[in-house]
Amino acid sequence: MRVSEAVAARRSIRAFLSTPVPDDLLRELLEKASRAPSGGNVQPWKVYVLNGERTSEFLRYLESAPPVEESEYDVYPAGLWDPHRTARFELGEQMYELLGVPREDKAGRLRQFARNARFFDAPAAFFITLDRRFNQPQWSDLGMFLQTFMLLAVEAGLDTCAQEYWSSRHGAVTEFIGAPADEMLFCGMSIGYRDPNAPVNDLVADRLPLDEWATWV
Numbered sequence: 033m034r035v036s037e038a039v040a041a042r043r044s045i046r047a048f049l050s051t052p053v054p055d056d057l058l059r060e061l062l063e064k065a066s067r068a069p070s071g072g073n074v075q076p077w078k079v080y081v082l083n084g085e086r087t088s089e090f091l092r093y094l095e096s097a098p099p100v101e102e103s104e105y106d107v108y109p110a111g112l113w114d115p116h117r118t119a120r121f122e123l124g125e126q127m128y129e130l131l132g133v134p135r136e137d138k139a140g141r142l143r144q145f146a147r148n149a150r151f152f153d154a155p156a157a158f159f160i161t162l163d164r165r166f167n168q169p170q171w172s173d174l175g176m177f178l179q180t181f182m183l184l185a186v187e188a189g190l191d192t193c194a195q196e197y198w199s200s201r202h203g204a205v206t207e208f209i210g211a212p213a214d215e216m217l218f219c220g221m222s223i224g225y226r227d228p229n230a231p232v233n234d235l236v237a238d239r240l241p242l243d244e245w246a247t248w249v
């Protein structure tokens with residue numbers, strides 16, 4: 033598979049089959065993803081993997097954990113501006129249209145959102161954390177790692193969804209995974225095989241046209 037094919041094929045998948053993901057495959061993909069670049073080669077990522085029975089245990093544990101907490105970082109800046117605001121809005125509209133959930137159906141929208149908390153039924157997942165002493169450049173290094181992992185997953189026939197959602201459950205997550213207090217949770221990653229019959233997986237999120245964000249100086 034060519035890199036450009038993997039980039040084009042990767043999509044956030046929000047409905048997974050129960051088909052198990054072998055631990056060895058996860059280990060191999062994570063090891064390969066660590067070829068991602070990082071400033072100064074500091075490799076600031078810390079990854080906590082859940083798979084199979086451990087994923088189920090975590091989901092059971094979550095049921096008794098606090099439902100939602102304040103995130104430790106702002107997922108979006110207050111008063112998000114255009115064109116980003118509209119792009120975000122349209123993503124939601126596109127998704128709920130595919131699902132046939134109209135704007136007025138708040139409960140229906142909430143139900144879909146709540147699927148975040150089940151990794152969209154994916155059997156495998158990881159959480160990624162960053163030592164609090166790191167700065168913005170190292171946050172971007174996490175992004176490099178995540179995208180490298182997601183592309184390698186495509187090559188291996190797997191699907192993924194990165195999930196900032198988990199920042200709103202950071203206390204429960206860090207407690208379960210045993211991350212020390214000096215690490216901040218960035219996000220989760222659902223991993224598995226897509227349900228080809230789930231309409232939500234037909235979502236192809238739009239992109240802003242190049243001329244809106246690239247300037248030839």
Ligand SMILES: Cc1cc2nc3c(=O)[nH]c(=O)nc-3n(C[C@H](O)[C@H](O)[C@H](O)COP(=O)(O)O)c2cc1C
Nearest residue numbers: 042043044046123148193194195196197198219237
């Ligand atoms: C760091 C990160 C966090 C994300 N968090 C969530 C999330 O919590 N829930 C969700 O459904 N999608 C989440 N997404 C998926 C984005 O909505 C998605 O990447 C974007 O809409 C573009 O669509 P695509 O990934 O299918 O190309 C996240 C993506 C990234 C990169």
